Amino acid sequence: MKNDSVPPTLTFLWRLITYSPWRYLAAAGGWALFHLWPLLPGVLGKLLFDVLEGRAAPGITVWTLVAIVVAAGLARCAAIIGATVAWAGWYLRARGLVQRNLLARVFRLPGAQAMPTNVGESISTVRDDSDAIALMGGWGFDMMSGLIFAGGGMIILLSVDVKITLIVMVPLAIVLGLAQFARARAYRIREQSRDATAKVTGTIGEIVVAVRAIKAANKEKEVVERLRADNRVRKTAMIRDKVQSLAIDSVFNSTASLGAGLTLLVAAGQMRGGDFTIGDFVLFSTYLMQVADYTAFMGFLVRTYQQSGVSFVRAAALLQGAPPMTLVDHHPLHLRHDPPPPAPYPDVEPLRELEVRSLTHVFPGSGGIRDVSMTLRRGTVTVVTGEVGSGKTTLLRSVLGLYAAQDGEVRWNGSRVDPGDFMIPPRVAYTPQNPALLSGSIRENILLGLPEDGLERAVQMAVLGPDVERLDDGLDTEIGVRGVRLSGGQVQRTAAARMFARKPSLLVMDDLSSALDVTTEQELWRRIFATDATCLAVSHRPAVLERADQVLLLKQGRVIAAGPLAELLETSADMRMHYRLPRE
Numbered sequence: 001m002k003n004d005s006v007p008p009t010l011t012f013l014w015r016l017i018t019y020s021p022w023r024y025l026a027a028a029g030g031w032a033l034f035h036l037w038p039l040l041p042g043v044l045g046k047l048l049f050d051v052l053e054g055r056a057a058p059g060i061t062v063w064t065l066v067a068i069v070v071a072a073g074l075a076r077c078a079a080i081i082g083a084t085v086a087w088a089g090w091y092l093r094a095r096g097l098v099q100r101n102l103l104a105r106v107f108r109l110p111g112a113q114a115m116p117t118n119v120g121e122s123i124s125t126v127r128d129d130s131d132a133i134a135l136m137g138g139w140g141f142d143m144m145s146g147l148i149f150a151g152g153g154m155i156i157l158l159s160v161d162v163k164i165t166l167i168v169m170v171p172l173a174i175v176l177g178l179a180q181f182a183r184a185r186a187y188r189i190r191e192q193s194r195d196a197t198a199k200v201t202g203t204i205g206e207i208v209v210a211v212r213a214i215k216a217a218n219k220e221k222e223v224v225e226r227l228r229a230d231n232r233v234r235k236t237a238m239i240r241d242k243v244q245s246l247a248i249d250s251v252f253n254s255t256a257s258l259g260a261g262l263t264l265l266v267a268a269g270q271m272r273g274g275d276f277t278i279g280d281f282v283l284f285s286t287y288l289m290q291v292a293d294y295t296a297f298m299g300f301l302v303r304t305y306q307q308s309g310v311s312f313v314r315a316a317a318l319l320q321g322a323p324p325m326t327l328v329d330h331h332p333l334h335l336r337h338d339p340p341p342p343a344p345y346p347d348v349e350p351l352r353e354l355e356v357r358s359l360t361h362v363f364p365g366s367g368g369i370r371d372v373s374m375t376l377r378r379g380t381v382t383v384v385t386g387e388v389g390s391g392k393t394t395l396l397r398s399v400l401g402l403y404a405a406q407d408g409e410v411r412w413n414g415s416r417v418d419p420g421d422f423m424i425p426p427r428v429a430y431t432p433q434n435p436a437l438l439s440g441s442i443r444e445n446i447l448l449g450l451p452e453d454g455l456e457r458a459v460q461m462a463v464l465g466p467d468v469e470r471l472d473d474g475l476d477t478e479i480g481v482r483g484v485r486l487s488g489g490q491v492q493r494t495a496a497a498r499m500f501a502r503k504p505s506l507l508v509m510d511d512l513s514s515a516l517d518v519t520t521e522q523e524l525w526r527r528i529f530a531t532d533a534t535c536l537a538v539s540h541r542p543a544v545l546e547r548a549d550q551v552l553l554l555k556q557g558r559v560i561a562a563g564p565l566a567e568l569l570e571t572s573a574d575m576r577m578h579y580r581l582p583r584e
């Protein structure tokens with residue numbers, strides 16, 4: 001989703017600065033001193049030569065100059081240390097705040113809608129764009145001090161000799177302008193090298209996830225070759241990037257020598273006549289170098305500013321409809337102490353009846369569900385079945401609010417609810433068709449932050465006990481990225497245990513036992529049916545259909561038959577056909 005009305009970058013920046021204003025001010029003050037300090041050596045150098053040539057004002061001796069250098073050096077050290085500490089504090093807070101606000105929004109959105117782009121891009125927004133946004137804070141005071149410095153330097157140079165200053169500055173400005181132009185091109189090359197790096201990272205991620213499939217298909221060689229090919233592209237892009245930036249840097253680095261040479265050429269006549277002193281020359285060559293450096297630095301800052309504007313737009317897009325300023329809303333970050341523990345689950349009214357009326361969610365390609373209604377009474381089992389692509393998963397996810405309903409409503413004990421906010425633990429828990437496990441232990445994956453007291457029962461309910469006993473580290477076994485070290489059936493039952501640990505009054509399960517052997521599957525359903533929880537399950541398994549209080553048969557997103565299995569087998573030819581399929 002595009003945010004058309006993203007406020008100006010400075011508005012965001014101001015709000016970020018006021019999140020930790022004293023740190024920002026301390027950093028700005030310290031860096032201003034740091035940037036302005038180079039004005040001193042030029043003046044001191046000139047004074048030194050004036051003293052040596054006997055032209056200095058009365059009272060100024062070499063020792064006066066030494067004292068000024070020592071005092072200024074100490075002040076500069078203090079400024080650097082203070083500014084670094086204050087800046088790090090501000091920058092980490094600013095970046096953390098933007099990341100916190102992005103993640104808070106992503107977690108608030110219905111699951112299936114949380115990421116508008118692919119996951120990799122969303123991660124890069126949370127990681128890199130928040131970084132660019134926070135770095136932009138430093139842009140403000142660097143730019144300010146740079147302008148003061150460059151302006152001050154130019155005034156001093158002009159006061160020494162207007163003609164020489166102008167003659168020397170014009171060719172320098174042309175060289176710097178050309179180099180800036182080249183930098184814009186280099187920026188594009190940098191983007192290409194970043195894209196190539198992202199591709200390699202993506203390939204490595206896919207390999208890690210699909211490691212079992214790759215081994216089973218005996219395709220290790222091909223996969224490594226693909227990674228090599230991606231890496232070759234990356235290597236070329238990175239070398240081009242490096243060569244470009246070194247070439248540009250060398251132009252910038254030689255500007256100062258060029259300036260000193262030009263000054264000597266232009267001022268040679270005046271020097272001979274004694275109008276342009278050695279002190280003046282020292283002043284010129286020092287400031288020319290620094291003014292040139294700062295001009296280059298300004299170019300970099302302007303681009304950083306533009307890039308951070310782009311970062312704001314990308315981050316605002318991830319907010320999907322929330323006001324863009326939400327990005328910089330002030331909230332505590334709990335950096336020094338642990339955040340307060342999450343509020344315990346509230347006591348909720350147990351389910352007596354869940355009513356779904358005319359629920360509709362149609363995807364752009366026209367798949368989905370249309371006008372689905374059903375009623376689930378406490379303690380009953382409702383099984384949704386139907387051919388592949390008939391809309392079973394869409395129905396479950398729409399009831400849970402993971403897909404926003406385009407029409408229809410969900411009522412809990414008679415009251416209309418907003419499913420996205422309401423159909424969550426401990427009222428409802430859900431095991432999707434392809435459960436998402438996280439790298440960590442089995443215990444962490446089941447509990448996800450809950451206290452341990454429901455763990456044993458959840459493991460037992462999910463028929464996971466015998467598997468856990470066989471593992472060396474039991475529940476503390478690390479399962480690898482997305483659970484790659486577990487079998488498909490173990491992944492399903494770990495996810496089921498996670499659901500049971502929430503002690504919900506409505507269990508929602510999508511093809512829960514598809515990867516289980518017959519005995520384990522029967523035992524799992526026996527345990528589920530032995531609880532008093534209300535169940536809404538997608539399944540094709542005869543044993544489950546037979547146990548159901550009602551079966552909903554879906555076809556092309558619509559319910560074409562509903563009722564107990566025995567009744568449907570009498571009345572629905574579609575059901576008879578569908579029911580026989582799995583057994584044949």
Ligand SMILES: Nc1ncnc2c1ncn2[C@@H]1O[C@H](COP(=O)(O)OP(=O)(O)OP(=O)(O)O)[C@@H](O)[C@H]1O
Pocket residue numbers: 363364365366367368386387388389390391392393394395433
């Ligand atoms: N995110 C999506 N975007 C577009 N179309 C989708 C999306 N998800 C599902 N569909 C389409 O909606 C229809 C129903 O999909 P759904 O996953 O609900 O079917 P299903 O009955 O659960 O299938 P299966 O038995 O394979 O799990 C299909 O035609 C599918 O292609």
